Amino acid sequence: MSAAEWVGAWSEKRAALSPERVGLVDAATGxxxxxxxxxxxxxxxxxxxxxxxxxxxxxxxxxxxxxxxxxxxxxxxxxxxxxxxxxxxxxxxxxxxxxxxxxxxxxxxxxxxxxxxxxxxxxxxxxxxxxxxxxxxxxxxxxxxxxxxxxxxxxxxxxxxxxxxxxxxxxxxxxxxxxxxxxxxxxxxxxxxxxxxxxxxxxxxxxxxxxLVWNSLNTITAWGLRDDDVTPMVFPMFHTGGWNVLTLPIFHMGGTVVVDREFDPGQILGVVDERSATVLVAVPAVLRMMTDHDRWTETDLSSLRFVKSGGGPCRESVMEAWWDRGVDLSQGYGLTECGPNNFAMPDDWPREKAHTVGVANVHVDARVVDDDGQSLPADEIGELQLRSPHAADGYWSSPEESAETFGEWVSTGDLARVDDEGYVSIEGRKKNMFVSGGENVYPAEVEDAIVDHPAVADAVVVPVPDDQWGQVGKAVVELRDGGGELPLDGLREFLDGRLARFKHPRHLAFVDELPTSGPDKIDREAVAAEFGE
Structure with missing residues (x-):
């Protein structure tokens, strides 16, 4: 045994325990x-x-x-x-x-x-x-x-x-x-x-x-990973998702990770089918594209024990498509600065909690605070803060930014609410909230309502100036194939009874495809730069 411990001993100890077990598959070469x-x-x-x-x-x-x-x-x-x-x-x-x-x-x-x-x-x-x-x-x-x-x-x-x-x-x-x-x-x-x-x-x-070790332990204990788990790694390895979401926890358990230079939805379905993949984590856009792919109906998904969505809100229509195939799909939440695997769904969780990210993992504390850092009661919206031994130490060579984010608690910059059963709902980025006529508007809530419209594939809401209300929402919409037309009046009529009227978008724009950044996350900044203030 070498003198190095922690990650330094990881591959050596796993090789001693299960030397002939396949840990990695390079799909590009087989x-x-x-x-x-x-x-x-x-x-x-x-x-x-x-x-x-x-x-x-x-x-x-x-x-x-x-x-x-x-x-x-x-x-x-x-x-x-x-x-x-x-x-x-x-x-x-x-x-x-x-x-x-x-x-x-x-x-x-x-x-x-x-x-x-x-x-x-x-x-x-x-x-x-x-x-x-x-x-x-x-x-x-x-x-x-x-x-x-x-x-x-x-x-x-x-x-x-x-x-x-x-x-x-x-x-x-x-x-x-x-x-x-x-x-x-x-x-x-x-x-x-x-x-x-x-x-x-x-x-x-x-x-x-x-x-790294604590995030792995949190994931294993909360998600129930096993030594026979197989996963296609669809996050890039320059991203925390490429390492901490599943790769390292799977290595920790002695399972199998499948990598490729690029994964498209059809390839992921192929790996699930051909390798009998047991777990999958991907961003909502990838999960949606998989359901729209020609291979979707013919792919055997029965080996999947669970699928998780991360990197942004997953629309209920996408979740229902996976549920209809008998797959347990739920939402996760994380960030580079902490984890990222902070929450899990309890055993036999009810479908009415699908909009949440579940409850805090075993070695994670979560709270929602106001602008003064005081904890808020159940169902009030504030900034989500996390505390865990899997939190990062800070930003390299950035002491001021580190002080703003890191301390006893990690300030996520995300708005959230906790219900009386401990389920956490993410309400969007704190900086994305805007005020319309004195009322707080949370774009994520509005977007969730818009994508319930059968013609809408996805949507982003950004604030724009308004002489009467100060700011109002502008919905930038990606329509489904064959979705037809969607006039603003028709959209607002659809939202009546679903959202308070001050939350309704007052402007509407369309794109063929919403821009993405990082691991296929919607690039809200690019949308705001083109369509917002």
Whole structure:
């Protein structure tokens, strides 16, 4: 056993317990990796990282000195190697989104200040453009990950126009024996996960070894994960969903995670059918697209023990489509700064609670507070605050922002209410609430009512100026195929009796498709920029 504990010992201990069990499947190549394979790969990778200084400093216990590796890639096995390997070396893994613009990516590179960079060749041009920005010195060595022909690359594994860097595989040492790494403390950082960046440059959230383990334990105990669970990982690994929602809890239990460079709804249905997937977590848009896919009716969903929706409110029509197929679908809630798996549905929960995210997990405390930080009684709306050992430590190099969000409680910035049975309902972002004629309007509530209309696929409500009421709502609507026309008067007539009239949108706009950001979440900021104030 190496000296490293916490995440550093994870792959080694799992390999000792279940060496021949398949832990990871690369759907792009069809390759299966046992837990023994994953630990050997992690040991080779750890030696590579140590050679590049991506390790804890044995002479300095400060987290500031931990070496960092930045990664720009889609989901692939090397990401898992780097996760376990940084755990062994005491280094930090900083996944960066390949969906960012070059300047945004350069700013994150400058914040992370990596000792090593690993780039999938498909994004070589993006990283080159980021290196041309004046915010990042780009002096760290870079290793490349190939793109196979089946993944849009050339037969030799390169991508068109890719920069020539040393291949990651060629740089790996051959020695896959146990890596004798430094001792790692529970509160040492292991992941830098950047936020969505709705305002300005995304912030890097510092997630410790302890927080990763506690989130995994919270998920296992509250959701009832098993060692025979199989899941397709549809969240990107630059996002907390890619690691903390299911990947790490499944690894903790010894189950199987299926990854691919990209997953479309038809592929996910294929994995569920062909691999007898038992659990699935995805954003509402993906769950809706799965129900609309040609494979939906022919896919055997009977292996799914449960499905959870996260990343935004799931419309009741989508939930009913899954329920009609006998699948237990419920909503979850989380954020990069805490968890993200904070709530669960109790056993035999009633369908009338489907609009909620359930009750707090075993090692999570939740409360709703007013603007003065005072707890509110049941059914009153205020800001949701969370407390748990799986909370992150703060934002990297951002003391003021950290002080605003982190403390004894994590301030989520989300509005919520708790009913008298402890079920929590998310009412939208605090910053999205607007005041119309002196009344508070919560867009999420209005959107839920609008999407009940049979012609509506999805909707976002943003405030716009009004001479009489100060602000009123404008509904930006994506219609269903064949949904026909939806005049404003018709929509307001539909909402009568469902919403107070001051909540009714006074303006209406249509889009072919609502814009998305991150892991297919609706980009409210983009909608507001185009259609709002």
């Amino acid at each position: 390759t299966e990796y046992t837990y023994a394979d994953l630990d050997r790969r992690a040991n080779r990778c750890a030696r590579l990282l140590a050679d590049h200084g991506v390790t804890a400093d044995p002479d300095d216990e400060s987290a500031e000195t931990a070496g960092r590796v930045a990664v720009v890639s889609r989901n692939r096995p090397e990401y898992v190697d780097l996760f376990f390997a940084t755990g062994k070396t005491g280094g930090v893994l900083a996944p960066l989104s390949h969906r960012l613009a070059p300047r945004e990516l350069a700013e994150l590179f400058a914040t992370v200040d990596p000792h090593l960079v690993v780039v999938e060749e498909a994004f070589a041009g993006l990283v080159d453009d980021a290196a041309d920005e004046d915010t990042w010195s780009a002096d760290a060595p870079v290793l490349s990950l190939p793109v196979g022909a089946a993944e849009g690359g050339k037969e030799d594994g390169s991508a068109s126009g890719a920069t020539t860097w040393e291949p990651y595989e060629a740089a790996l040492p051959d020695d896959g024996s146990t890596f004798d790494g430094p001792a790692v403390d529970a509160d040492d950082p292991h992941l830098f996960l950047h936020t969505g960046g709705s305002t300005g440059t995304p912030k890097e959230t510092v997630v410790s070894h302890e927080a």
